[in-house]
Amino acid sequence: MSDAKLQSVLSSLSQVHRQLNSLPSNAAADDECIKLNTNENPFALPAPVLESAVAALERQYLYPEDDNVSLRDAAAASYNLSRDQVIAGNGSSELLSLIYKAFLDPGDTLAMLSPGFAYNHKLALLQGARLLEIRWGETCLLPIRKLLFGPAKEAKFILLANPNNPTGTFVPIADIESLVAQSDRLIVVDEAYVDFAPDSALRLVDRYPNLLLLRTFSKSYAAAGIRIGFGLGHPEVIGRLRNIQNMFNMNVIGHAVGVSILAHQTAYAENHRHIQYERVRVNFALSQLGFSVTPSHTNFLLVRVPAGRDGAWWQTCLKRKKILVAVLPDEGLEDCIRVSIGTKPQMDAFLAAVEDILGSETSQRSAV
Ligand SMILES: Cc1ncc(COP(=O)(O)O)c(C=O)c1O
Structure with missing residues (x-):
């Protein structure tokens, strides 16, 4: 189909997609990423x-x-x-x-x-x-x-x-x-x-x-x-x-x-216990690092980042380290990220990446 014909067909159709494009989308993850942005439960089926x-x-x-x-x-x-x-x-x-x-x-x-x-x-x-x-x-x-x-x-x-x-x-x-x-x-x-x-x-x-x-x-x-x-x-x-x-x-x-x-719902008891345990552990660790975490009844944490940077900045820094977290479109949550609770190694990697990012922030500040 020629470009002109395609344009004419497209413009004759509903333009509702234009409004949808402005909504945030979740970035596609490559296989090496630790995916903590859509609240999946990263365990095998029983x-x-x-x-x-x-x-x-x-x-x-x-x-x-x-x-x-x-x-x-x-x-x-x-x-x-x-x-x-x-x-x-x-x-x-x-x-x-x-x-x-x-x-x-x-x-x-x-x-x-x-x-x-x-x-x-x-x-x-x-x-x-x-x-x-x-x-x-x-x-x-x-x-x-x-x-x-x-x-x-x-x-x-x-x-x-x-x-x-x-x-x-x-x-x-x-x-x-x-x-x-x-x-x-x-x-x-x-x-x-x-x-x-x-x-x-x-x-x-x-x-x-x-x-x-x-x-x-x-x-x-x-x-x-x-x-x-x-x-x-x-x-x-x-x-x-x-x-x-x-x-x-x-x-x-x-x-x-x-x-x-x-x-087989009872076969998931250990899975649910793990998530409940990890969300307390990660909440505590983040609080020690200066983040403020809303107590959660889910498999994710809403995390307010320390003053000076917003959620999008943290999302980008974590993504460079191959860790995906979500930012929220809601008013008042610009300085938050949402972090799914994954396996212990995934949460350890997340916490290590956060400490790393905080460490380079501190050394950059003291170099100025
Ligand atoms: C509150 C809420 N409802 C519904 C869904 C959609 O879940 P499903 O995978 O069943 O479509 C989600 C997924 O993130 C959710 O957070």
Whole structure:
């Protein structure tokens, strides 16, 4: 195709991509990098889960099961719900995107607790919806009155993550219940990091038709690359999402691994203990070095860097040392980095790199 023709075709299409280009993207990692920027869980699958993945490969010529029935059954049994209260997704991000498509018309408003999971900005933009950001209260409390009586009243649904990304903070389930009980809106609670936290809102799903929970196996079950997520809620709400879902949204490996993880959740106890231990260790070590770290209920730390440099500067310095961390687009978090908790050797390498960078800063300052 000639350049002129390509330009004419491109300009005749929607220009929504221009707005998306301005959103931050995660740099691609080369294999030598220690990847601490997207909150993966860098451990092998437990042996029986891995075996289920390999066995599923032998069914590669078949389409995956329609409507994810066996996986939804397994999740329903594990979460003490019925199949029609469960939708299975190609990761929870697929389910987030279905929620926007199913429940928002262009021009509608949704409310999100802020700072929150940045991907929601992209989803709102694609749907032509207005994302109303409601700040978390002091020390990341749930601002219930603001959500019930403020401008959030206009929102079609309210979205929050508990524990929250990027702060790592957790609000008590009693507060979530208070919001859900008093609100006449759909409340979407994204529990991507719940297995690293002290409690979950799962027990509320049967009690409140306006609560929709999201879960993922990307973080606590080390399966980010396999793409398994769940939505748990009232059958009418779940049914509307299932109605607009692509057929064969998951693949045979995702189905098999999902069912197997649900059957072997206890095999992850050591993994979760490791992450909880390392996040305390790394928090302490960083605090000793002059960083300020928010206590976390997730597999990552929100780290405020020492005065004088911002998060982007630290991200660049660490990247030169082949360590990837995230910076956040949110107002007020310019001097922060978000660091995933990896293996002990990965966290040792991260801490050594931080000390190195601090050391060269000090020697540069004293040379001036
Ligand atoms: C709060 C939150 N929700 C959802 C997701 C998406 O997870 P998944 O891999 O299931 O799409 C993430 C990933 O970082 C997240 O932090």
